Amino acid sequence: MKDLKKAYKTVLDDHFPNDITISFGDQKLVYRKRLWKIDDSGEVIEKGLRYGENPGQEAALYELINGNLQLGGCQFLEPGNSLVSGLDESMLIQFGKHPGKINLTDIDNSLNILKYLMDKPASVIVKHNNPCGVAVADSISDAFSKSLRADRIAAFGGCVALNRVCDRETAELISHQYLEVVVAPDYDGSAVEILKAKKNLRIVKIPRIDRLVQFKDRVFPEFKSLIDGGFIIQQSSTTSIKSKEDFIKATCEYKGTSYSIDRMPTEKEYEDMLFGWYVEQGVTSNSVIYVKDGVTVGIGTGEQDRVGVAEIAIYKAYTKYSDLICFDKYGISFKELELAVKKGERSESEIIEIDEITNENMAGLKGATAISDAFFPFRDGVDTIIEQGITAILQPGGSIRDFESIVACNEAEPKVTMMYTGHRAFKH
Numbered sequence: 436m437k438d439l440k441k442a443y444k445t446v447l448d449d450h451f452p453n454d455i456t457i458s459f460g461d462q463k464l465v466y467r468k469r470l471w472k473i474d475d476s477g478e479v480i481e482k483g484l485r486y487g488e489n490p491g492q493e494a495a496l497y498e499l500i501n502g503n504l505q506l507g508g509c510q511f512l513e514p515g516n517s518l519v520s521g522l523d524e525s526m527l528i529q530f531g532k533h534p535g536k537i538n539l540t541d542i543d544n545s546l547n548i549l550k551y552l553m554d555k556p557a558s559v560i561v562k563h564n565n566p567c568g569v570a571v572a573d574s575i576s577d578a579f580s581k582s583l584r585a586d587r588i589a590a591f592g593g594c595v596a597l598n599r600v601c602d603r604e605t606a607e608l609i610s611h612q613y614l615e616v617v618v619a620p621d622y623d624g625s626a627v628e629i630l631k632a633k634k635n636l637r638i639v640k641i642p643r644i645d646r647l648v649q650f651k652d653r654v655f656p657e658f659k660s661l662i663d664g665g666f667i668i669q670q671s672s673t674t675s676i677k678s679k680e681d682f683i684k685a686t687c688e689y690k691g692t693s694y695s696i697d698r699m700p701t702e703k704e705y706e707d708m709l710f711g712w713y714v715e716q717g718v719t720s721n722s723v724i725y726v727k728d729g730v731t732v733g734i735g736t737g738e739q740d741r742v743g744v745a746e747i748a749i750y751k752a753y754t755k756y757s758d759l760i761c762f763d764k765y766g767i768s769f770k771e772l773e774l775a776v777k778k779g780e781r782s783e784s785e786i787i788e789i790d791e792i793t794n795e796n797m798a799g800l801k802g803a804t805a806i807s808d809a810f811f812p813f814r815d816g817v818d819t820i821i822e823q824g825i826t827a828i829l830q831p832g833g834s835i836r837d838f839e840s841i842v843a844c845n846e847a848e849p850k851v852t853m854m855y856t857g858h859r860a861f862k863h
Contacts (some may be wrong), residue, residue: 446473446533447486451495465501471524473533485534485535494536496520509654509670518643519543528627531615531637538594538616538637540564543594544717545618550647550676551713553598555729558582560614561717562593565736569714571729575599579608581730586755587762594618596643601626620644676712676856679705682829685844685853687837694838699851703728704804704827708854711806712829720808720861723748723816725825727803741807742816749800750825756798760789797824804829808860814839827852 455466457504470481487494498520503510512518519539527534541561548559548566555571558578568585572578574599584592593615595609601619606626609617616637617630630638652673659667675681682705685696700708711726718724718736723745725732733755735748754769761769769789775781801824810833811817817840820828832855844851 445486445490446482447484447491448493449483449493451483455497459504459506459519462504463502464499464504466497467500469496469498469522471527471533473530473531482533484539484860485533487536492536496536496539506668509656510558511655512653516643518546518692522639522641526640526642527637528622528640529631529638530638531633531635534616534637536853537563541594542596542618542639542641545594546641546644546647546650548714548717549596549598549639549644549718550650552710553648556597556599558595558597559717559842560586560593562589565719566714566717566731566734567593569731571710574604575602576604576608579605583608583612584759585731586734586751587753588768590614596644598647598858601630603629606630608619613860618644672716672860672862674712674856674860676709676860679709679747681856682708683832683855683857685821685832685837685841686856687832687841689835689838694804694841694852696841697845698852699828700852700854705850707804707805708827708829711804712856712860715806715808715860716862718808718862720863722808722862723820724806725749725752725800725803726806727799732799732803741809741811742813742819745805745807745816745819749798749819752800753793753798756796757789757793760792764789800824802826807831808862810834810837811840811857814834814843817843821847821851825851827854829854829856831856833859 451468453468457464468483470483473480473482483501484494484496486492498517499511500514503513503552516769519542541564544564545559545561549557552571554577556575557571559566560568560582567589568582570578570581572581591613595614596618600621600623602623603626610629610632616639618639618641620642623833630636654673655671657669657671687694707726710729711724714731715724721738721741721744722736724734725748733748733752735744738744738747761772772781774783776783776786803825804827805820805825807830810831812834812835844853
């Protein structure tokens with residue numbers, strides 16, 4: 436019988452060359468494969484990535500070491516200033532299990548979100564290249580705790596990235612969870628020793644995290660390889676939203692009638708709009724997310740229709756809220772409680788109580804802000820959101836039926852506010 440567990444422990448050889456040279460017109464780029472020294476049964480050898488997205492898929496990480504692709508105002512970082520591709524042994528404080536492709540893409544997308552959240556201590560937990568919990572707070576330990584509690588279920592086996600030094604208190608909180616990767620600009624005092632108790636945890640130090648704000652407006656080339664050997668190049672996405680003054684009041688004209696939102700956002704709603712829009716930059720489209728007080732409440736990702744993803748984000752918010760209540764009260768997940776009830780080991784009244792608390796509090800959605808990465812083509816998505824007590828909506832605007840969404844917000848009791856960004860945030 437095939438040893439399935441062994442497949443996940445294997446560090447593959449790869450057949451990728453140590454150096455790659457690419458010519459773009461008269462520009463020449465030189466890349467070097469990233470290798471790390473590992474102890475393989477007493478023998479120190481150099482290896483690249485553990486494997487790709489799945490065991491059996493070879494993969495390699497390359498760092499640009501010479502040249503720089505420049506296409507208009509679009510270019511890579513200068514050699515020597517790399518982030519993820521520059522991870523050397525000094526930055527991999529503990530290898531844990533040898534790093535693979537997914538670990539690195541999770542780190543990369545974490546940084547993609549963190550670069551917008553540098554004003555406050557922030558924690559981003561990413562799983563399969565999507566954020567499952569993001570929070571800002573007054574301390575990095577509180578930010579991590581809030582990001583974890585936003586989705587305790589999905590955080591299992593995820594990657595957490597911090598934008599401040601990981602201190603002892605934060606390290607102790609992390610040490611009680613199963614995470615694959617922790618990334619921070621540095622580690623304070625005994626934090627590393629606390630984290631090293633988790634032997635398989637990859638502990639990564641990226642000193643340039645403290646300068647991530649410089650990356651907010653950097654545009655770089657993105658490559659997508661096609662099945663036929665071709666590829667697509669595009670400029671990376673940026674956002675023009677820097678402050679609340681960049682938002683546009685929801686207005687439109689339809690068949691000679693002007694429509695305008697009745698209520699402008701409060702300062703708190705503006706803050707959540709900014710926070711949510713920045714988180715949205717790292718979420719796979721189609722997406723709708725809900726945020727409240729600088730914390731994600733529900734994240735809907737990768738759906739084909741907008742009302743569907745709005746509903747999924749609501750379902751996830753209710754699921755995670757029930758689970759958190761159950762874990763705080765009984766120390767087990769809500770699914771474990773349901774199974775115990777089915778087996779007759781616990782009382783159904785415990786489930787009923789949790790359901791009642793979750794429904795009474797509308798899973799934390801009441802008073803939250805909804806963020807959509809593209810316009811709402813119909814009012815059904817907006818109606819679905821409003822039904823959950825959400826008081827503010829941020830969306831790009833630009834639909835022929837924008838007037839329907841505005842009417843839905845103005846008809847709500849109490850009235851819901853809506854602002855536009857003027858551009859969408861698709862990510863595929």
